[in-house]
Amino acid sequence: MNYTLHQLEVFLKIVELQSVTKASEALYLTQPAVSIQLKKFQEQFKIPLFEIVGRQIYITEFGQEVADAALKILEEVKAINYKALSYQGQLAGKLKIAIVSTAKYVMPYFISDFINEHRGVDLVMDVTNKASVIKALENNEVDFAMVSTIPKKLKINRIELMKNQLFMVGGKDYKFKGDYLSKSEFQKLPLIYREQGSATRLAMEKFIESKKVSTYKKMELTSNEALKQAVISGLGFSIMPLIGIKNAVAIGDLQVIPVKGLPMITNWNLIWLSSKNMSTISKSLIEYVNENKEVVIKKHFGWLKRY
Template identity: 85%
Template sequence: MNYTLHQLEVFLKVAQLQSVTKASEALYLTQPAVSIQLKKFQEQFKIPLFELVGRRIYITEFGEEVVVAGQKIMDEVKAIDYKALSYQGELAGKLKIAIVSTAKYVMPFIISDFINENRGVDLIMDVTNKAVVIKALENNEIDFAMVSTIPNKLKINRIELMRNELYMVGGKQYKHKGKNLSKSEFQKLPLIYREQGSATRLAMEKFIDSKKISTYKKMELTSNEALKQAVISGLGFSIMPLIGIKNAITIGDLQIIPVKGLPIVTNWNLIWLSSKNMSAISKALIDYVNNNKEALIAKHFDWMEKYE
């Protein structure tokens, strides 16, 4: 056997994506380059690693075993890289973060410079709903979480970042009359909700209950992006975080509908378990965020001030 780590890496990516085209995009290589490396890797074995059916690649039983073994090899190689960087005095290792879906409009701007400045840090970021984020935190599966509401049952430390404001929004076709939407008009609106477990849904339900508004649910969607598109199309109305609808409001696809008691205001928080055994990377990130959060927020989110 005389295959290279690069050939193994190419095979693992093709096996994962079941496509030479997708693998080439993921590896930033041309399709011919991926095909050549894949062919050279296969030549090292007398047993087929994959089968080509149409345009799709299917990994054989033997190929699956090579995938398992190959991933272990690549993990060990990565570990060597981490150790080398550590000996050079650089941060090295994995940083695992789980964030609620709306936080995807915030978190990348908070940590991008930190990740770019520390080339040995591999970021794994899961974007999901609040219930899943808190479960991952509770099970110690992640280093940090980003949420807008603090979990009551966990002992956590936190860094408060910035305001999270939720407004009632509708499509451009809606014609609003008067200063604030009346209770009777509110009750006529078909509402679109996020799924159970979403912090946005919880905030919306609490607001409606507090105002004793009798309304009906038009539909339920599992992402803010899907919800935004549904509102833009005229399917209904919703209470949504301002951070995720900036462009749609700017170009006029969405409009904020004034309602007494809105916006709902919470705060984005970077949180971690108080009992967490913090790695050098985690400690460095905490220092970085504490020292730079005001400048980062001013740089990337000053546009929100005109809505306050």
């Protein structure tokens, strides 16, 4: 046997994505390059690692066992690299963060310089809805979470980052009279919601309930981007965080519709379990964010003051 770590990585990615094409994209390699590595890897085994049926690749039982072993090998190699960097006085290891979907417009700015400065830190960032984020934090699957509403059932520490403003938005062709949208007009609008478990949906439902507005039609979409595109197309209206629709508003694809009681304002928070045994990387990130958050906000989010 004379396979390389690169071949293990390529094969593992193919198994994960069940596609040579998708694996090549994920690894930033050409498809022929991935196919060649897969062929060379297979040549070292007398038992098939995979089968091709039509255009679909299927991993054999033996191939799956090889993939499981490859994962362990590559994890051990990473551990060696982390230890080597640690002995050189550098931060090294994995940093796991779970964030709600709208936070993808915010969180990268608060950690990009930190990650770039510490090349030995590998970032794993899961973007999902609030319910899944809190579950990951509660199960100690991540080091940090970024949310706009604090979970009440968990004992957590937090860094308050910046304000999160939610406005009513509609497509560019919608016209209304007066300074504010009237209750009667509000009730005529087809509203589009985020999925259950989303903090944006919860905020929207609370606002509508507080105003005692009766809506006649509801639609549900499972991502902020899908929701934004639906509103742009004229499919309906929604209450959305301004942070995620900046460009669409700037170019006129979306318009902010004045409604009394809006914007709703919450705060973005970086949170972690109070009982968490913090790693050196986690402690360093906390220190970095505390020291640099105001600079980041001023540099990247100063435009929010216009609204």
